[in-house]
Amino acid sequence: MTTTISNEAVLHEKAAMLSTVGRWSAANENLPWSPAPDSHAMRWGYDDLRPLAIAAADMVKGDRAALRVLTLANPGHDREAAVGYLYSGLQIINRGEGMTPHRHAPTALRYMHEGDGAWTTVGGTKMYLDPRDVVITPAGQWHEHGNDSPTDSPAIWQDCTNDPLVGALAATQFELYSGSTDLDRRGLGQDRHHRNPHEPLLYKWDNVIRALHQQERTHDPDPHDSYRYTLHAEGTNAPVTPVIDAAFTLVPAGTRTLPMRRTASAVLIGTQGRPTVCIDGKDFPCNEGDTIAVPSWASLSYFNDTADPAVLFEFNDAPTMTALGLYREEKEHGR
Template identity: 30%
Template sequence: MTDQEPTTVSPVSLTAEDRSDQPPVTPELEDLYRGFEKALLVPLWTRIGDLMPEHPRSRARPHLWEWKTLLDLGARAGDLVPVGRGGERRAIALANPGLGGRPYATPTLWAAIQYLMPGENAPEHRHTQNAFRFVVEGEGVWTVVERDPVPMRRGDFLPQAGMNWHAHHNAADEPMAWIDGLDIPFQYDIEGQFFDFGRDGLTEEEHGTPDRSRSERLWRHPGLVPVSDIGTREGTPLLRYRWEDTDAALTDQLELEREGHPGTVEPGHALVRYTNPTSGGDVLPTVRAQFHRVRSGAETAPRRETGSSVYQVFDGSGRVTVGEVSWSVQRGDLFVVPSWLSLSIRSEASPSDSDSGALDLFQFSDAPVLTKLNLFRTHVSHVEEKHA
C-alpha cells in the first residue's frame, strides 16, 4: 500500500461571515477555517441552509420541449446519424436547463426521443437501468425484449425492467419516433449501473411482426396470473400496455362521474396507473407511470410532490402551469415538473384536436424511489398527505 499523495489545493473553501447565525469573526476563527480546509472538513453551521432546507429546492427547472421541434431534429438525425454502434440508437436526450448541460430531464429521470428509419434495426444491448417506451404517434416498430417481438403502436406503454436484452426493428415503410424513459441519472449518480453490448443482428424469428407478444399472451388477462410463471417480480413481466385498455379505463371513469358515481380523482380528472400484475405495485422499481385525462374546460387543483415528473401530451390542448411558469401545450409536447413545484392543468381540448375530446397526458416519475425511502409527499389544495 502506498501513502496517499498530498492534496496541493483543497477543494474546500470557507469564508467567515459577519451574520447573526454565524460565529463572531475573529483571527482565531479564520485560522480554524484554514485548518478545516487543509483537513478537508466542512462545518455544518456554514452550509446547513444548503444541505437541509425547509423544503425541496430542485436544481431542475420547469421546461417545455415542443414535439414539432423534437420530431424535426429527429428526422434530420435520421438522415445523418447511424443507428448502430456509435449512433447509440439515435436517442436524443432532453437536457434540463438547470442541470448544467447534462442529458438529464430531471436529477433522477432521463427522457429522449428515439428515431428509427424504415428497415432499420437498433442493435441489442442490456443495462441495469429500468426503461420504457411510450408511443405518441405512428406504428411499424417492434421492440424485441429477450427475443420476444413486441409491437409498438400509438398510445402503447412498453416497460422493461433492468438487465433484459432488447433491440428494435422497423418493419414499416415510414420512419417512427417515440420517447424513451429511464432512470439513468439516478443510477449514474449513485454509481450502481452496469451495461452490456449484445448481438449486432436479429434472427428471422425476431424480425417477426406478431400482433401479440409472448408476454401479452401470458400476462394480458386482467386478474388472471399464469400459475406456470407465478411469483412476485420487481419489474412487470407484461411488456406492452395497449392504448385501447388505457383509453377504456379513462373513458369509464369520466362516464361514472357524469352518472354521479365516484371514480375520478377530482372533478373532470380521470387518472390511471400502470401496475405490475405480479404485485399490484409500480411497473418498474424506480419509475411510476400514469395516464391523465382532463375533461374539456376542467382544471386540476394545484398539486406538489416530492421527486420529479416528465409529462407528454398525448392528445388535445390546454394550459399547464408549473410553479410560476405557464405554457400552452398540444400533442406530443413534453414538460418537466421539478420536485415540490406546484402543477395545475387546464384542458382546452376539443374534438378537433383530440380523439377523446379531452386533454390526455402520459406521466412518469421517480415516485417509487421516494416511496421506498419514506420521502414521498404530496400537497393538494393546502392539505398535505403522506403516501406509502
C-alpha cells in the same frame, strides 16, 4: 505532537488539509429547509423537435445511430436530465435499422410517438408498438429495438429512464449481448399486430383509453387527478417498475383540477387533445407529443378549455422517493 489551533481560521485551514469542512461555516449557510429542486418547469414542443429528429435520421449513420437521440436537457443544471434525476429524449430509427441486444442498470420506459413498424423485444418476446403505446424494458433484462415498417416510415419514440440517478449513485452498467440477437426465433415470423393480453411489459393505447372512458362513465373525477389510469405490474397495485411510476391522465373538456405538489419529479407527454398544464402558477399549453418538465415540490394542476377531451402520459420517480422514505404530497382542497 499537539497541534496548536489558535483561532477559527486556522481550524478551517487544518480541516481543509484533511479533506474536512466545518458544517457551521458560511459554505453551508444555504442548505435548504424545504425541497429546493434545481430543475426548471419547462416545455419542449414536438413540432419543434421532430424536424431535428428527421434530419438526424439522414445524417447520423453507422455505429452512431444507436445513440440517435435528442436528449431533453433541462437548463437548470448540467447533468443530462429532463427534470430532477429523470432522463428523457426522442429517438428515431429508420426502416430496417435495429439496436444490438443489450441490457443496463437503469430502468426504461418508451412512449411511442409515430411509426408503423417499431418493435421491442424483452427476454425473447417481440412486441410491436403503435402510436401512444408504452413498453417497459426493466433494469437488467436483455432487450433490443428495431423498425420493420411496411411503408418505409421512421419510428420515433421517447426514452424515459432514471439514468441520471443511477449515474449519480455510481451504479451504471451496460452490457452488449454476445450473440447476434436475443430474439426467440419463433417470434420473428409472428404477425405484426400480435397482441398478448397477458404481457405486462406492453401497454396498448386502445386498452388505456377504453379504461379511462370507463372510469369517466362510472366515477366522479378526482379533484386533483381527474381520471387516472396507472400502469401497474400485472395482477398487483404495485408501480409498473420498482423505481419509476407511469400513468395516463384524462382531463375532460371544461375540466380544471385543484393544485397539488409532491416530492417527486415528473415528465408529462401530451397524448391527446390540447390541455394546459399549470406549474407554480405558470401555464404551459400542451399539444400532442409535447413534453413538460414538472420539478419536485412544484404546484401542479390541469385545465382543459377546449371542446375535446385531453390525455397526458406521465412518468415519475415517486416509487424511488417512497422507498427512500422521502415521499410526501400536499393537496389543495376546494372550498
